[in-house]
Amino acid sequence: MALAVIVFVVGLAVIATEKVHRTKVALLGAALVVVTHTIEQEQAVEAIDFDTIGLLTGMMLMVRLTEPTGAYNYLAIRAGQLAKGRPLGVVIALTGTTAVLSAFLDNLTTILLMVPITFLLADTLDIPAIPLLMMEIIASNIGGTATLIGDPPNILIAGATGLSFNDFALNLAPVAVVTLLVVITSLYLFYRRRLQIDPANGAKVMALDARRSIEDPDELRRTLPILVLTIIVFFFHSPLGIEPATVALTGAVVMLLLSRQSLEEALAGIEWPTLFFFLGLFVMVGALEVTGAIDQVAEGVAALTGGNRTAELLGIAWISALGSAVVDNIPFTAAMIPVVEQLQGDAGGDDAYWWALSLGACFGGNATLIAAAANVAASGLAERAGQPISFLQFLWVGVPVTVLSMAIATLYIAVRYI
Numbered sequence: 001m002a003l004a005v006i007v008f009v010v011g012l013a014v015i016a017t018e019k020v021h022r023t024k025v026a027l028l029g030a031a032l033v034v035v036t037h038t039i040e041q042e043q044a045v046e047a048i049d050f051d052t053i054g055l056l057t058g059m060m061l062m063v064r065l066t067e068p069t070g071a072y073n074y075l076a077i078r079a080g081q082l083a084k085g086r087p088l089g090v091v092i093a094l095t096g097t098t099a100v101l102s103a104f105l106d107n108l109t110t111i112l113l114m115v116p117i118t119f120l121l122a123d124t125l126d127i128p129a130i131p132l133l134m135m136e137i138i139a140s141n142i143g144g145t146a147t148l149i150g151d152p153p154n155i156l157i158a159g160a161t162g163l164s165f166n167d168f169a170l171n172l173a174p175v176a177v178v179t180l181l182v183v184i185t186s187l188y189l190f191y192r193r194r195l196q197i198d199p200a201n202g203a204k205v206m207a208l209d210a211r212r213s214i215e216d217p218d219e220l221r222r223t224l225p226i227l228v229l230t231i232i233v234f235f236f237h238s239p240l241g242i243e244p245a246t247v248a249l250t251g252a253v254v255m256l257l258l259s260r261q262s263l264e265e266a267l268a269g270i271e272w273p274t275l276f277f278f279l280g281l282f283v284m285v286g287a288l289e290v291t292g293a294i295d296q297v298a299e300g301v302a303a304l305t306g307g308n309r310t311a312e313l314l315g316i317a318w319i320s321a322l323g324s325a326v327v328d329n330i331p332f333t334a335a336m337i338p339v340v341e342q343l344q345g346d347a348g349g350d351d352a353y354w355w356a357l358s359l360g361a362c363f364g365g366n367a368t369l370i371a372a373a374a375n376v377a378a379s380g381l382a383e384r385a386g387q388p389i390s391f392l393q394f395l396w397v398g399v400p401v402t403v404l405s406m407a408i409a410t411l412y413i414a415v416r417y418i
Helices: 002-017 022-035 041-047 050-069 071-082 087-104 107-125 129-144 152-161 165-195 199-207 217-235 244-258 263-268 272-290 293-305 309-326 329-346 352-364 373-384 391-417
Strands: none
Touching (some): 022 041, 022 272, 050 071, 050 263, 071 087, 087 107, 107 199, 152 165, 152 329, 309 391, 352 391
16 A cells, blocks of 8 residues: 555655656556565456547547547637637637536536637637636536536446446535536636736637638538547436447547548547546556555544444545545545445435535546546647646646635535535
């Protein structure tokens, strides 16, 4: 256990310094825990979330195949025109779209679709893309909190409890909406000076003919219907009994067959460093799980709360937020579920315990660059575009946002459930 913790903590520290690329650090950490038998090879493979890897790969391929058509240029121009070239309008259009899509698709898929549009719009308006991207990442994690299918922790909780889509929406959507409004307003005020749009650039966007940005209409007719159909299937993947990764990879394969682009060009569009970073991170976190480190943290919640219901609810929420920020909200939620089941059972089957866990895990996903899959994916895309997001840069914004979000969640839990 000590070795697993040391490797993870040291790896996190090295990533924060940015002296070594985070993918190299993650792969070295994974190699160390496997070579030292801290985690066996079979367990390391089991620790990899292939649903996340498959979803990323499939969506990256589809985005790459549709990009040369000019579709994202069209959407970026239309977003700028709907916002009338004003900074606040741009922020509302991008974060609002991101939050809504994250609630009904999932935050990882949404980020992969929104990032190319964001960079193109920022270039057109001659404003920095990173503030917009930061707000989108945060909006995606908050928006994903609102529904059963929006964020992986909620899917895990639903699988363990049988709680319905409506249960999640009725209990989590209200606080997600309020939190989104407060947080995005705060971030807009924080970034406002960096998002000043020259009136000439705004007028230029309004004068553009978005239809002229379509560069290859024939390719668009071949690929766009597949992308749209894939997104529609995402809405129904759960009742259909199909994993999101299967949906994304199937869509990507069909698009590859119909597209005239070469296979080599398509595969070159995949963010391989991001995928390998995930592989390394999953193995390092798997070592923490196998050795019982995450379980000890989770069980500490029960020991700290001492059987008091108020302390248990707030303890679950805040410790889940802290744990998700450091480890990753997916494995931490999985480790917390048995603990919450025990606490909830002692309280007579009180579902408020699950809402506390969901709020902590989902909101905690905004704290660090590695706290949620959407964060890592967005960072990889930003790096590929030549505008990387540093670990400390994200931390500087993510921690205050998480504290603010959790303060709202605490008030919500206190008013509604205590």
